[in-house]
Amino acid sequence: MKNQALQAVPNIIASDAKNGIKTTCPYCGVGCGVQVLVEDNKFNVKGDQQHPANLGKLCIKGKNLADTIDNSNRLSAPTIDGETVSWDRATNYVAHQFKEIIAEHGPHSVAFYVSGQLLTEDYYVANKLMKGFIGSGNIDTNSRLCMSSAVAAHKRAFGEDIVPMSYTDITQSDLIVLSGSNLAWCHPILYKRIRDEKKRRPALKVVVIDPRVTASNELADLHLPIRAGGDLVLFNGLLNYLAENDDINCAAEGLETALEKARLDLPKLVNIELDAADIEAFYALFVKSKKVVTLFSMGINQSEQGVDQGNAIINCHLASGKIGEVGSGPFSITGQPNAMGGREVGALANTVAGHIEFSDTALIDALAQFWKTDNIATQAGLKAIDLFDAIDEGKIKAIWVMATNPAVSMPDSEKVGRALDKCPLVIVSDCVARNDTIKFADVVLPARGWGEKSGTVTNSERRISRQRAFIAPYTGAKPDWWIVSSVAQKMGFTEQFSYETERDVFLEHAQLSGLDNQGSRAFDISAFSKVSEEQYQNWVPVQWPQPNPKAIVLSDQLMFERGKYFTPTEKAQIIAVNDKLMGEKISGFTLNTGRARDQWHTQTRTGKSALLSNHYPEPMVEMHPEDAFKHQLLDQTLVNIISKDSNLVVRVKHSHSQTLNSLFMPIHWSSANSHQGAVSKLVTANVDPISGQPAFKHAYVDVSACSVNSEAQLVVRQKLPLDICFYQIEQTVKDGYCYHLASQDTPKTLFRRLQALLLEHGEIDESSRQIQAIDDKAMYYRQSYFHGKKLLAGVFVASDKKQLPQGWVSQFYAARENDAQMRGTIAADVVALQDEKIFCQCLKVSVANIKSAIAEDSSSVERVRECTGAGNSCGSCIGDISLMLDHYAKRVG
Numbered sequence: 001m002k003n004q005a006l007q008a009v010p011n012i013i014a015s016d017a018k019n020g021i022k023t024t025c026p027y028c029g030v031g032c033g034v035q036v037l038v039e040d041n042k043f044n045v046k047g048d049q050q051h052p053a054n055l056g057k058l059c060i061k062g063k064n065l066a067d068t069i070d071n072s073n074r075l076s077a078p079t080i081d082g083e084t085v086s087w088d089r090a091t092n093y094v095a096h097q098f099k100e101i102i103a104e105h106g107p108h109s110v111a112f113y114v115s116g117q118l119l120t121e122d123y124y125v126a127n128k129l130m131k132g133f134i135g136s137g138n139i140d141t142n143s144r145l146c147m148s149s150a151v152a153a154h155k156r157a158f159g160e161d162i163v164p165m166s167y168t169d170i171t172q173s174d175l176i177v178l179s180g181s182n183l184a185w186c187h188p189i190l191y192k193r194i195r196d197e198k199k200r201r202p203a204l205k206v207v208v209i210d211p212r213v214t215a216s217n218e219l220a221d222l223h224l225p226i227r228a229g230g231d232l233v234l235f236n237g238l239l240n241y242l243a244e245n246d247d248i249n250c251a252a253e254g255l256e257t258a259l260e261k262a263r264l265d266l267p268k269l270v271n272i273e274l275d276a277a278d279i280e281a282f283y284a285l286f287v288k289s290k291k292v293v294t295l296f297s298m299g300i301n302q303s304e305q306g307v308d309q310g311n312a313i314i315n316c317h318l319a320s321g322k323i324g325e326v327g328s329g330p331f332s333i334t335g336q337p338n339a340m341g342g343r344e345v346g347a348l349a350n351t352v353a354g355h356i357e358f359s360d361t362a363l364i365d366a367l368a369q370f371w372k373t374d375n376i377a378t379q380a381g382l383k384a385i386d387l388f389d390a391i392d393e394g395k396i397k398a399i400w401v402m403a404t405n406p407a408v409s410m411p412d413s414e415k416v417g418r419a420l421d422k423c424p425l426v427i428v429s430d431c432v433a434r435n436d437t438i439k440f441a442d443v444v445l446p447a448r449g450w451g452e453k454s455g456t457v458t459n460s461e462r463r464i465s466r467q468r469a470f471i472a473p474y475t476g477a478k479p480d481w482w483i484v485s486s487v488a489q490k491m492g493f494t495e496q497f498s499y500e501t502e503r504d505v506f507l508e509h510a511q512l513s514g515l516d517n518q519g520s521r522a523f524d525i526s527a528f529s530k531v532s533e534e535q536y537q538n539w540v541p542v543q544w545p546q547p548n549p550k551a552i553v554l555s556d557q558l559m560f561e562r563g564k565y566f567t568p569t570e571k572a573q574i575i576a577v578n579d580k581l582m583g584e585k586i587s588g589f590t591l592n593t594g595r596a597r598d599q600w601h602t603q604t605r606t607g608k609s610a611l612l613s614n615h616y617p618e619p620m621v622e623m624h625p626e627d628a629f630k631h632q633l634l635d636q637t638l639v640n641i642i643s644k645d646s647n648l649v650v651r652v653k654h655s656h657s658q659t660l661n662s663l664f665m666p667i668h669w670s671s672a673n674s675h676q677g678a679v680s681k682l683v684t685a686n687v688d689p690i691s692g693q694p695a696f697k698h699a700y701v702d703v704s705a706c707s708v709n710s711e712a713q714l715v716v717r718q719k720l721p722l723d724i725c726f727y728q729i730e731q732t733v734k735d736g737y738c739y740h741l742a743s744q745d746t747p748k749t750l751f752r753r754l755q756a757l758l759l760e761h762g763e764i765d766e767s768s769r770q771i772q773a774i775d776d777k778a779m780y781y782r783q784s785y786f787h788g789k790k791l792l793a794g795v796f797v798a799s800d801k802k803q804l805p806q807g808w809v810s811q812f813y814a815a816r817e818n819d820a821q822m823r824g825t826i827a828a829d830v831v832a833l834q835d836e837k838i839f840c841q842c843l844k845v846s847v848a849n850i851k852s853a854i855a856e857d858s859s860s861v862e863r864v865r866e867c868t869g870a871g872n873s874c875g876s877c878i879g880d881i882s883l884m885l886d887h888y889a890k891r892v893g
């Protein structure tokens with residue numbers, strides 16, 4: 001048995017090499033099933049062929065999950081003010097502090113900020129403690145940042161937060177509209193379904209509505225490069241078109257009023273930067289197609305009019321009757337693995353629990369009896385932005401952050417950091433020991449991570465699956481539901497939080513969903529109120545609703561088939577909405593933020609994988625070449641991005657994928673891996689007035705050049721502090737780290753400084769052998785260090801980033817086996833080295849291979865795949881081949 005205190009490598013508890021353990025991927029809302037096998041004492045993570053979400057397929061992130069299972073950056077015991085304490089002491093302390101603060105300042109002086117990474121059981125207990133026993137609505141989840149606008153749109157249209165779709169609808173439609181969704185990068189397995197179906201049935205049409213050219217364009221029959229925020233005008237135009245072209249088949253209420261309002265937006269169609277012919281083509285396709293699925297995601301939700309945009313989409317489906325039948329409907333795709341589970345339990349501040357709303361006082365009384373409490377919250381709590389503002393204003397005295405990193409992910413993140421800094425009590429429970437939020441914590445509680453915890457999650461299609469443990473928990477780490485229950489018991493709620501297992505929690509959650517329900521709420525899983533331990537362990541993924549234990553439905557469930565909705569009239573509501581953004585002329589740039597293909601959130605998991613870190617090693621701001629020319633910003637140079645309250649230095653990437661005056665930056669960097677911090681500090685906390693969701697998709701910024709004298713890459717075996725240069729990015733590479741640096745030093749001075757640093761940090765010593773290529777005139781300095789044959793470190797310095805080996809560096813420790821090869825590398829043409837970067841991670845096809853296939857006239861994605869093999873495993877890079885073809889076509893053109 002391994003010494004638990006020195007548990008650097010996870011202990012494997014899934015020893016059945018044949019069947020392994022079935023669980024779900026911890027990343028996106030597709031919710032793919034995975035099977036974890038143990039072979040030769042190593043994990044092998046495969047797609048679960050029986051899971052309906054993915055049928056055995058995984059994207060590159062899921063496929064490389066095994067790479068991310070380690071125990072670095074873990075905490076083995078709770079801490080109070082940095083001092084290690086027992087669990088008993090920590091939970092007593094938190095309970096006591098909460099009680100004191102509540103006694104002095106009232107229940108609304110405390111808050112929880114939770115996460116779509118929690119399991120439903122964790123979420124349920126946290127929500128129950130805050131809303132049921134502390135008596136405040138002050139619990140909100142980071143799903144507020146992701147899809148709370150879609151939630152509000154569903155409630156307005158359907159009377160309840162219901163995603164009416166299944167993934168199989170996607171493959172049964174005639175037209176798929178991607179609106180504000182780069183599905184190919186953000187939900188790759190769903191995109192793969194579309195690719196496979198389009199191959200089988202070429203008549204299937206795909207329309208992509210996105211200001212950028214993204215990897216999702218690969219399958220697009222029509223791309224509408226809309227001005228950011230223009231979707232409401234576009235869909236209002238569609239509603240009007242449906243009416244004018246006799247495609248109304250509407251049982252919903254409110255059509256006439258909505259049409260009147262929609263018509264007011266028609267003059268704005270010229271402001272959304274689309275060709276009239278393209279708009280007409282989209283509208284005609286929508287009318288012509290019998291079955292239409294509109295997939296929408298963050299591009300719609302993260303807007304100051306995100307709820308109205310969601311309703312504008314839903315309106316078109318309701319008006320045309322393209323809903324309530326297989327292959328048709330509006331489909332909100334969630335970002336996080338258990339965003340839907342959080343919505344089910346009520347972890348958004350404006351819902352009570354189990355899809356019970358604050359307006360339903362009779363039901364709240366019944367819930368109070370069910371929970372055995374006389375202190376249930378009767379009003380909505382603060383939504384995320386208001387919650388952190390209240391901390392800043394001193395109204396909230398204690399915040400408990402669970403499994404999330406608001407100091408990075410919230411807009412105006414520097415202000416969030418300042419608020420946390422002055423909050424009298426900050427508690428963080430997380431499965432990492434360090435992140436930007438933990439820096440502000442008075443109490444840190446080590447929680448179990450993926451692979452250690454057990455419970456349920458719900459994906460974007462309402463499908464509940466089990467997450468199962470397959471490794472022994474890291475020493476001292478506890479399940480979140482246990483941590484919250486322990487604090488609740490010590491606050492005096494012993495009986496109501498006396499859960500012994502996660503199943504106990506799940507049974508109560510299932511029972512609550514059936515409380516006075518009788519078909520009045522779609523979210524009803526009371527069929528599972530009595531599942532045995534064996535049934536819970538052997539759970540197969542099922543969609544809700546499931547009200548009847550004698551008739552569990554295992555097949556996909558169609559919603560609204562009979563036209564019954566959950567509004568007072570039982571009819572769907574078409575909501576009259578109007579654009580408020582497209583009238584303004586913006587000066588400066590619109591900054592759009594989003595995800596990169598191979599990273600997830602703040603990289604706490606994906607950042608551990610050299611392979612995943614190689615796709616997008618540094619954060620880059622993408623800018624149209626014409627804008628770059630106008631501002632005299634050369635490709636790959638550093639620029640200042642300046643917002644109202646902050647600024648950030650980042651590398652610019654010329655990209656024809658951007659429209660003019662718009663920028664794109666990925667969200668995955670923070671002060672844990674970048675000296676410059678997180679992009680969210682540039683985003684002003686403007687929110688949708690209904691949902692409170694921040695407008696991450698259109699922050700307004702200016703850009704100016706940031707000149708530096710030297711650029712460098714430093715490759716080392718051990719982590720270094722992030723204060724070597726004002727611009728410093730840390731990238732995980734195979735067996736080490738690469739630091740991307742820029743400085744005002746001359747290249748020679750920086751080279752000397754980095755050499756000294758390697759000595760100082762013990763990466764090399766005086767006896768280390770060196771191979772170098774130095775040219776003072778050309779100002780490049782390249783040096784590798786060895787002990788015997790072991791490669792220790794590499795320093796690459798130049799006056800210009802383009803003279804550095806860049807992407808290839810991730811292969812530094814693996815790619816060169818002897819001195820001659822290393823000498824060749826040091827002295828080689830760096831452009832050739834850059835092209836050695838791996839493009840298709842699964843099959844190890846390089847950028848050079850793709851370029852030469854294109855040069856030899858492989859003019860389609862299929863031809864490039866045939867010639868190189870790229871994309872023929874997980875398929876995640878197929879969209880990138882399409883982008884590369886597009887790039888070369890534009891360059892040649």
Ligand code: SF4
Pocket residue numbers: 025026027028029030031032054057058059060061062063187188189190
């Ligand atoms: Fe995981 Fe999403 Fe990829 Fe599926 S599509 S493997 S859930 S990241």
